[in-house]
Amino acid sequence: MLDTLTVSQYNAYIKQIFDAEELLHNIKIVGEVFGLSLSKTAVYFSLKDEGGMIGCVCFSLAIIGDVKEGDKVTVTGSPNYYAKGGRLSFVVSKLEKAGQGDLYAQFLMLKDKLEKQGLFDPSHKKTMPQNIATIGVITSKEGAVIHDICNVARRRDPSINIALFAVKVQGNGAEDEIAKAIKLLSDFEGIDVIVVARGGGSLEDLAAYNTEKVARATFECNKFIVSAVGHETDFTIIDFVSDLRAPTPSAAAELLTQDISGKKQVLNRLLSSFSAELSRFIDNKILRLQQYEKTFESLIDSFLANKNFELGLIENSLSKLDPKQVLKRGYAKVEQDGKVVDKAQNVVLQSDLKISFYDGELLAIPKEVKYDI
Numbered sequence: 180m181l182d183t184l185t186v187s188q189y190n191a192y193i194k195q196i197f198d199a200e201e202l203l204h205n206i207k208i209v210g211e212v213f214g215l216s217l218s219k220t221a222v223y224f225s226l227k228d229e230g231g232m233i234g235c236v237c238f239s240l241a242i243i244g245d246v247k248e249g250d251k252v253t254v255t256g257s258p259n260y261y262a263k264g265g266r267l268s269f270v271v272s273k274l275e276k277a278g279q280g281d282l283y284a285q286f287l288m289l290k291d292k293l294e295k296q297g298l299f300d301p302s303h304k305k306t307m308p309q310n311i312a313t314i315g316v317i318t319s320k321e322g323a324v325i326h327d328i329c330n331v332a333r334r335r336d337p338s339i340n341i342a343l344f345a346v347k348v349q350g351n352g353a354e355d356e357i358a359k360a361i362k363l364l365s366d367f368e369g370i371d372v373i374v375v376a377r378g379g380g381s382l383e384d385l386a387a388y389n390t391e392k393v394a395r396a397t398f399e400c401n402k403f404i405v406s407a408v409g410h411e412t413d414f415t416i417i418d419f420v421s422d423l424r425a426p427t428p429s430a431a432a433e434l435l436t437q438d439i440s441g442k443k444q445v446l447n448r449l450l451s452s453f454s455a456e457l458s459r460f461i462d463n464k465i466l467r468l469q470q471y472e473k474t475f476e477s478l479i480d481s482f483l484a485n486k487n488f489e490l491g492l493i494e495n496s497l498s499k500l501d502p503k504q505v506l507k508r509g510y511a512k513v514e515q516d517g518k519v520v521d522k523a524q525n526v527v528l529q530s531d532l533k534i535s536f537y538d539g540e541l542l543a544i545p546k547e548v549k550y551d552i
Contacts, residue, residue: 190262197260197267204257208233208269209277212250213381226254226269227383229281237271244274249283249382252276282382286389289416293391298398299419305403307423308371311435313340315370315402317360320345324376324428331432336439342370348377353387358396365400372403372435375417376428379410388415397421407431507537523548 184192197203210226210233217223222237224246235254237243246252255273260266293299314332318324325343332339344364346356357375364373375397377388387393388408397404397420406417411426418424425431512535513520520526526545534541 186265187262190260190265194260194262197258205255205272206257207253207255209251209253211281211283212246212252213248213383215246215248215381225381226252233269234267235269235271237274242271242274246274246276249286250276251281282386286382286416289389289391289394290419293394293416293420298394303398304422307403307435311339311371313342313369313371314432314435315342315344315364315367315373316376317344317346317357317364317373318376318428319348322378324378327429328374328376328432331429332436334440335433335436338439339436347387349380349384349387354390354392357387358390358392361393361396361400361404365402370402372405373400374405374407374425374428374431374435375421376407376431377409378428379413385409385413385415388417390416393417394420405431405435511536523550 208226210228212224213227213232215222215224217240220238222240222243223235224237225232225234227233235256253275254269254271256269256271259268259270261268297303314328316325316328318328320343325341329341332341344360346360347353348357361373361375364370375388377385382389385408388406394416397406397417403423404421405423405425406415406421407425407428407430408415408417423434425434513526514533514535515525515527515530520532526532526548528545528548530545532543532545534543
């Protein structure tokens, strides 16, 4: 019986077993490629069949060639147990294509079938609504997809509503949940458009979106429906049936929203420019008004000066006609019985005369009248 081992001792022991087993070196394994990813120094992928899978790594791009997701390949290599990390991987030294994988072949068969039945026909695709207030999103409640959609949509239009219908996006039962969600939202009045979304993955990860059940639910949907499944290079059956395919979930949020925030910035700039222009316009008008005011004041002053001069002339003329002014020069006014006596012959003797001077009056009784000959 072995004594207690440390983690490092255990991993080293397992590595020795793999390294020492000659039957495991330079062996061939056939399987379907999925989860293909590339780093600076290696290509990582998995091989799977209906019963299991194994992780593989290849340190030569030339060996991998044009292999893609879903290809069935035969790889030659040896298992390698990474003692420090406790991970087993198969190091590929040679790769040969063995035909298309089963999943990819099924994908092509279903695609061909549905295309012939008219499910991809553009004439069946609906037009995007002009005014979208609420977007129904069918995806997982966990992960980055729903957060990306909400962030992008509300950044562009803060008033937009996002209604999440949470479903499984892969594994057993995923296709049933997705198809049911599409059917329920299809007749729900509070939803304007539907987005079916999930992140990228292998052909196996996206299997639920490559099913006839989901395809027919999408085709029969009464509302405008957008597929946003996987990355830009991933294509699924739902992409061909939906009214619009978005390359990513974030792109779907952009396609379905108007950039109100950007428009507000433009509007604010226009308002600022208009305000500055209006201010300049008002300042110019005020300046003109002030100039008019000064001109008007000058004209009024000139008018009044002329009128004052004319008034002075009139006053001077009137003063000359003022009886008192005449009396000041030594003349007197003679009245008898309330009538002015302007001739000696009009004087009635022994009747009171009123003689008006500049500074007073004199009452007299005429006794004799002398006439000028």
